[in-house]
Amino acid sequence: MTYDIVFVVASVVAIVAALMVVLSGNPFISSLALIGNLIALATFYLLLQSDFLAAAQVIVYAGAVMIMFLFVTAYLGGRADEPTRQRPIWQTLAALVAAAGIAAEIVFGVTRESFLHGPVVSDAFGAPQAIAGRFLGRYLLAFEGTSLLLLIAAVGGVVLATRRPAPRGADEPGAFEVERPQRVRSLQSSVMQAETAFEVVRTGARADEKDEA
Amino acid sequence: MSTVERPPAAIQPLFTPARIPPGAPSKIDPPPGEDLITVNFGPVHPSTHGVLRLIVTIDGEVVVGLDADIGYVHTGFEKNFEQKTYWKGITYAPRIDYLAFFANELAFVGAVEKLIGLEVPERAQWIRTLFSELNRIHSHLVYLGTSAVEMGAMSVFFYCLRERDYVLDLFEMATGVRMHDRYPQFGGVAEDLPKGFYEECRKFCRMMPRRIDEYLDLLAGNPVWESRYRGIGTITPEAAIAMGLSGPNLRATGVPYDLRRTDPYLAYPEIDFDVVVGERGDAYDRFLCRTKEMYESVRIVEQCLDKMPSGPVMATDRKYVLPPRAELHTSMESLIHHFKLVTEGFRVPPGQVYYPVESARGEFGCYLVSDGGPKPWRAHFRAPSFVSLQVTAMMSVNRYVGDMIVVVGSLDGVMGEADR
Amino acid sequence: MLGDWAALLVFAAIAFVIPFSLLFATFALATRTSRLAGDKSIPFESGVSSQTFLAGRFTVSYYMTAMLFIVFDIEIVFLYPLALELHALKWFGLAEMVTFVVLLVVAYVYVWRRGALEWR
Amino acid sequence: MPVTGTVKGFAVTFRHLFRKPVTQQYPEYKRPVYPRFRGRHRLHRHENGLEKCVGCSLCAAACPADCIRVVAAENTEEERYSAGERYARIYEINMSRCIFCGYCEIACPFDAITLGHDYELAEMSREAMVYDKDMLLEPMHPSRTTPVAPRDPFDVVEPAGDGGAA
């Protein structure tokens, strides 16, 4: 009973949140809605006895990915909003039809056959140990691939975000890099050192020079 | 993006007079054409030392443009001085720089005394010296406490205020109030030191150095504190002089310019003390300079106690000095003098004078013009914080917002003095 | 079926009800005032705020931080199962773990060298 | 050495944990003020009950804040207030303007006005801070008086070896 209620609540949350994601014009709201969706999905995973994945889902998606979305939204400021110009109506309609079609087909497909529920599994079904076992056994390649992928993602992200913008014309809007004089530490330090390492001030005339003036 | 740590530590544009950028040094505009955020820090902000308003343009955490706006406690002192007799003017003076109140009084009283050529008895000179050093300790304590609490080091703030209360106790004991004392009067000081003052003051002198040790233990040795202060707001000696810095701000750059030494007044020529100078001219040196100056001030106070001569504390020139109270009941002449001095005030020969003293913040000068009447024709004060706050922009731009707070704190500006 | 998770759910519900009721209390019990005087509802900006502020642009450093966080967060999610099984997998597991970590260290070193760890 | 430096700082705060707080429990214990402290004004009377003030307005002239108002009147045989010829028909001090400089006390040649030691002068309205002659002639309400004593400013005895307790 609890199981069913939780399922229904989670699916309602998931679907409504997903709809909010695609229908809201404000990326900030969309992102927040997606978090709701993700948490509902994590609940599904719990219901499916995949404890580890549920936790991972929240940690990775809600904790990291969405933060990144929100940061980029903040970074873009007002420009992150949906462009106002709308697509032609037929495109929207076509999208609707296509999406609904695919969804309907699958739903129809899966519900016609009775899958029932799977076998009774032990508590260790979703435990991380099992996943580790799989990973380091059959799917070792995937594991290594993932680490490589992360490496590439990190590198790519840094490269993309830190690439200097092309030189821009004076009237071109919205460049980000503020050109600030870069100073070389060593030279400056030594100049500093030289300038401050004395007892009295050397500016202006000294007493002896003044008489000549 | 290069790998140079930006803004790098201990690096600051070198502002020698020739290299100070053309235009107004106190205002640095953000780079043009950028869609940057402008934030107001102040006037109602916890760490702008009162009501300094900094209009800051930030790019992320970095300050790229800064314009300071002052005047939020502009009090019209100079106009009020013109409206009041010289004697009443003494009560206005301490309120200019409310941390170094005694130095302000000294500057005003000294200027008037110089204008009229009034001799001050020796004992009064020593008493003034004593109190101006106690006052310096007071001011530096408040500086230390507030700048520590801005950095989140709360305990130092409380310890400093505890000691500040001891200083103010001494003030209250001798002058009757904790802060704005009007104790120096033309020709001397209002009253002689009270009984028991010496013992209390000696107790204080014995205690204080240990307390300063504690502050240094808490702050100077602390790597976090050092990382916040080292290399921030660095200024070269040339730039500091060109920008008119004085006091600990200037001495932190290594220039041993201290009016107590170079232009001695009061009893300072007879006192043995060291002028504390820094090396690099950064916020850390300013902090150290002030803190170590407290040791010197304690030394001076001790010497004052040791060497205090006896004698009168007030000049006897009846033209300018109120007659002693006892005489009022006996001598009709005194009573008439008293009457005249109180209602009309004394007349000061025409002329102009600039009288600087070394307040806790630097050269505090009082410029007076007299037209021969009983009120100053014009009084103008050279306020060290007013001058030193000009360098905020140069020191803060291209640095983090947090550094800007350090810069403002380490310049030790008192807005009452800056705005007058 | 849900076991401990149901208990967690119960606690979470209570943990939600507490702040929610506090929030509700701020409406129900708050002092009411009839007037929204002057600048009352303008956001605070040191006493000189003039209008509300719409989200502006921010430095790219925040983006960098979040990006690195994603990468390391996934690393952690992958490492936890491995860490649990390490005693069972022994040297093989160790080798895997070291490979995994080393690859990340490579990324990390690259990112550091690129200056993405510098805050600006 | 950064580590020793940090440790020293921690030691300082830890040490303070065992020092006696220097707090004075204010409303119950009022720290005596020094004899020279300048607080609320008092007008005085002679022993015979006559007011010392003769309405000469010297105090008003001396006041930097212009917060004394004296309107003098002639004493008559029936109504004698002061010893001299004239007395202060109105004598008011606007406490909210007063800066407690004590110039009025210095100025008064007859010791008629002095600054007492009471500082608990908070009021809820500005008008209530204009003190008239009757109020100034009366001492402070007993709940708001302040003890005076020439006493040690260091209420807290310094722990031995701290140099304070000599």
Next chain:
Amino acid sequence: MPDGFIVTVIKSLILANLVMGVFAMLTWAERRMLGRFQVRLGPNRVGPFGLLQPIADLLKLIRKESLLPVGVNPVLYLAAPVVSLFASLAVFAVIPFGGQATIPGTDFKIFLWVSNPSVALLVVFALGSLSFYGFLVGGWSSSSKYSLLGSMRAVSQLISYEVSLALAVIGVVMMSHSLSLTAIVEAQHRDGLPYIIPQFLGFAVYVVAATAETNRIPFDLPEAEGELVAGYHTEYGGMRFAMFQNAEYVALIAFSAIASVLFLGGYGWPWLPGPIWMLLEMAIFIFVAMWLRATLPRVRYDKLMSIGWKVLLPAATLNLLVTSVIVAWRA
């Protein structure tokens, strides 16, 4: 539900309210302690020793006007404090305060924890991730510059230290072969030593990172008063502001509890009942946090980030590698 529904609800209610009570006491205790650090008394008028101070504060805060500043998104603005408090409070569901205990006088046995999922440690981190949104959304929806800057700072800081935090405890996971907190406690007593000894590096990283995660001095940059007035909660007043504070304190309690469980052997020591041990161990951490607050200045923001990324992260990784070698070698 290991204890049955009713018992779980009762336990949850008791625990949640206990935590809130401890929070209230903690504000009082912190003010008193800071007072003593600063040679003053601290609150001592309201009730005996000032003990009723938190109640007065609560009552006052609730009576404060409820205001929506212009330009805020009402739903988000109001949801933010709820989310942060929820996220820090919910962590207590998985913290074990003891093993199985018998209610005195009966032979009714209960567990001294609400829930003990096998991935409890991950649940802690997952809830920690949720708490980011409280800060982010709160600052974002306030339409104030200080708030927005403060919230960006807060979240950047939190995520930076979250990495090190999670890496620091992997050593413990390796040694105990479990993510369940009760299992970790038992593993420590099985191994015969609290993990603070073999995992001292991890412990150090954990303490630093946890200080940063709870926004405490020297890492209280998000609300650095000197710079950003009150950071992300500048625009929050009354109880809503208090909920943010509340969340921070609750997180402090939670992090101390987790540290006790992970590194000090939690409830499992002899002679005293488990919960008492937990309280004692938590008290140590909380005292240290106060001591830090009384002593240290706050670090600068870029330093904060580089401590997180350039010091703690390598340290945690080193700890991870060393521990894995040891574990693999011993196995």
Next chain:
Amino acid sequence: MHVGVEWFVSVSAILFGIGLYGVFTRRSPLILLLSVEIMLNACNLALISFSRYVGEQSGQVFALVVMAVAASEVVVGLGLVVAIARRKGDLDVDRLTGLRN
């Protein structure tokens, strides 16, 4: 227990459809990416449902990998968005043709 695996798969399908609709209709690159996330998550849900159905953890492993892939995709995708924003300041996927240079 009444809810069978097919229910989960159905929800997953609906979510996938919603994501698809978003991808087709939205022009803001951020929301586009969010829609893709929905679709990926829907796949994950299906994977895990089937894994539970089969009683074997491979599906979970796949889901984990999908998660990592999705996260990497977000990293790179948002990196692109940031890069575009820095260069051109125009964030409209319909007009993003100038990325080739």
Next chain:
Amino acid sequence: MAVTPVRIDRAIRSEDLEQYIMLTTVEKAVAWAQSNSIWPAGFGLACCAIEMMSLPSPRYDIARFGAEVFRSSPRQSDLMIVSGRVSHKMSAPLRQVYDQMLVPKWVMAMGACSSSGGMFANYAILQGVDKIVPVDVHVPGCPPRPEAVLDGFRLIQRKIRAGIPPAYEQEKSKA
């Protein structure tokens, strides 16, 4: 501005405040809480601000009254201590910050300057902060010693407990 003749209402001098208690039990509890948890927003302007800073200092320790929480955001504070001289330039920010405080809120004019302009009767200084914000308690002195401010603080506490509404309420009813 000329001062209009006023009949000075000395009905409520601070020493006879205690006879004014007119509250129900619930109100009493709330008043007890409010009076014991006054978080000041330091509005430090000049010399008086320095003495205000010594309120939380070890010797005076306003924390004993539960009031050491100096919040810098006006949204979170209950009492605005206007300490120092308010110039005309400052009066707009002052009013704005006052507006931004959430009710119930109180204002203390600390020192001669903020109470009435003090010795600075000139073009620059606002002659009394009660011209722009309703003031609950005036504390004379220049600067008032911290005990005097504590006295003013206790006056506010007693005022709350006596059920006298904050000054802005009285202002509203007057208008």
Next chain:
Amino acid sequence: MTAAQLAAAVRSAVPGSVVGHEKGIDMPTLTVKPEKLVEVCTHLRDQQGKNFLSAVSAVDHLGYGENVAGYYGTERGRDLNATGSWGSPATPERPPKRFAVRYHLAHVGSGAPERVRVQVWLDDGQEVPSVVGVWPTADWHEREQYDLMGIVFAGHPNLRRLIMPKDWDGHPLRKDYPIGGEPVQFTDAV
């Protein structure tokens, strides 16, 4: 160096600049033509070692020495500058060379400050060249004098009001500006 020596030195360096010098109570005082001010200051800075600008003080001499009611003098004559007055009953004729701007210079270094005062006399409305280029510290000093006294410093890079609000009328430290304020409140109107 005495005032005469200094004046001679400056005269020889910048011919036709110094129109007068006096010993002064506190320091030598040179009176300089406004046109030559910058040159004189540069000379003083570079050749005489006066590297430190202490203060820039402008003085309004409207009614100076004339015992004009409203400017100083009898207790009864203070119409304009009486507290609470915001009006201006009558002002004396504006004298030629009404304003003086005085620069207090010093040598900061090892020895004594060796102060010097340089003054220029100005008519109402006459501009004086800015010395920001000589001593950057003059920035705020000059802005302050502009704000409060209404002296225009030609060539100042950022001459705006510094202290008074931006929309303030008048320059308060001028002698014909009323003191303002309000009368002290007593139990009845005074």
